[in-house]
Amino acid sequence: MEPEILELESFLPYRLYRLADAVSREFSRIYKERQGLTRPEWRTLSGLGQRGTMTATELGEQSAMHKTKVSRAVAELERRRWLTRTPDGNDRRVEHLTLTKAGLAAYREMVPLAKVFERELLARLSREERAAVVSGVAALEVALGGK
Amino acid sequence: MEPEILELESFLPYRLYRLADAVSREFSRIYKERQGLTRPEWRTLSGLGQRGTMTATELGEQSAMHKTKVSRAVAELERRRWLTRTPDGNDRRVEHLTLTKAGLAAYREMVPLAKVFERELLARLSREERAAVVSGVAALEVALGGK
DNA sequence: CCAAATTTGTTTCATTTGTAACCATTGAAA
DNA sequence: TTTCAATGGTTACAAATGAAACAAATTTGG
Numbered sequence: 001m002e003p004e005i006l007e008l009e010s011f012l013p014y015r016l017y018r019l020a021d022a023v024s025r026e027f028s029r030i031y032k033e034r035q036g037l038t039r040p041e042w043r044t045l046s047g048l049g050q051r052g053t054m055t056a057t058e059l060g061e062q063s064a065m066h067k068t069k070v071s072r073a074v075a076e077l078e079r080r081r082w083l084t085r086t087p088d089g090n091d092r093r094v095e096h097l098t099l100t101k102a103g104l105a106a107y108r109e110m111v112p113l114a115k116v117f118e119r120e121l122l123a124r125l126s127r128e129e130r131a132a133v134v135s136g137v138a139a140l141e142v143a144l145g146g147k
Numbered sequence: 148m149e150p151e152i153l154e155l156e157s158f159l160p161y162r163l164y165r166l167a168d169a170v171s172r173e174f175s176r177i178y179k180e181r182q183g184l185t186r187p188e189w190r191t192l193s194g195l196g197q198r199g200t201m202t203a204t205e206l207g208e209q210s211a212m213h214k215t216k217v218s219r220a221v222a223e224l225e226r227r228r229w230l231t232r233t234p235d236g237n238d239r240r241v242e243h244l245t246l247t248k249a250g251l252a253a254y255r256e257m258v259p260l261a262k263v264f265e266r267e268l269l270a271r272l273s274r275e276e277r278a279a280v281v282s283g284v285a286a287l288e289v290a291l292g293g294k
Numbered sequence: 295c296c297a298a299a300t301t302t303g304t305t306t307c308a309t310t311t312g313t314a315a316c317c318a319t320t321g322a323a324a
Numbered sequence: 325t326t327t328c329a330a331t332g333g334t335t336a337c338a339a340a341t342g343a344a345a346c347a348a349a350t351t352t353g354g
Binding site for chain 4: 295296297298299300301302303304305306307308309310311312313314315316317318319320321322323324
């Protein structure tokens with residue numbers, strides 16, 4: 001029996017990871033240089049900008065972050081006065097998070113940059129390749145259960 | 148002008164990252180539980196198992212790891228006596244890394260598990276979806292320059 | 295031949311991360 | 325009620341990471 005070999009360069013988990021790492025790294029330069037944000041902070045800003053108001057738990061679900069990451073990102077954005085916490089009327093454990101004017105301004109500044117980034121990334125692909133990426137990613141999301 | 152919003156759930160960098168994270172996390176359970184390896188250690192084992200012998204720099208290039216990760220992973224595998232270093236004859240800065248019997252045995256144990264993992268992941272997709280994933284990933288790799 | 299620049303790999307230090315413990319509050323069960 | 329489990333969120337501690345400084349060897353350019 002021949003010795004079985006795994007070709008790392010063709011191994012899907014590795015390829016996906018490297019891809020995501022490269023893209024994420026490139027994009028992070030934008031919010032890092034522009035706003036001095038970490039990835040959890042960017043996701044928090046982005047989530048609240050998109051949805052308006054969320055609790056920490058909801059934020060974690062929406063942006064796939066562990067609750068400690070959420071907690072720390074929220075604390076930092078609060079320190080910058082980019083968001084405020086409003087206690088829930090019924091459940092005193094819960095706080096509703098909302099961006100302040102300043103937070104919203106930062107969000108509004110980031111949105112077009114994010115869109116351009118994505119557009120330029122996809123622009124490097126042919127129409128068919130773009131379609132493959134989109135449906136491939138969607139299919140994997142479904143396959144991985146949850147969302 | 149309406150306020151521009153970014154839908155995080157549709158944003159490619161986020162989706163890619165979340166996907167890779169989920170897949171990688173799931174797969175890491177295998178080499179973590181089975182061999183007590185970290186990801187850099189797994190990649191080192193995998194790279195050397197596949198190629199036979201490499202220098203640290205080559206390892207870093209093949210497996211997309213920062214040189215400090217390589218350095219630490221190699222040190223740990225050496226501590227376990229899973230690999231040995233052989234000084235290069237011409238350049239005394241360079242060491243050639245090779246798996247020992249024990250390292251090779253661990254590698255051989257992992258290869259089928261990795262293949263099964265990948266196969267089962269792809270098995271959750273239809274033929275067309277698999278094709279989309281494969282060509283989408285390949286296209287993005289090319290688009291991101293390098294490899 | 296020599297000084298400066300480059301390369302290989304390790305180490306140090308600060309930051310980020312994850313796990314687990316934790317506190318406070320709420321809900322459910324008895 | 326009173327207790328016990330579950331939930332929202334923070335914190336403490338240990339491990340993983342990245343940037344930068346580093347030592348040693350090599351290459352390059354006068």
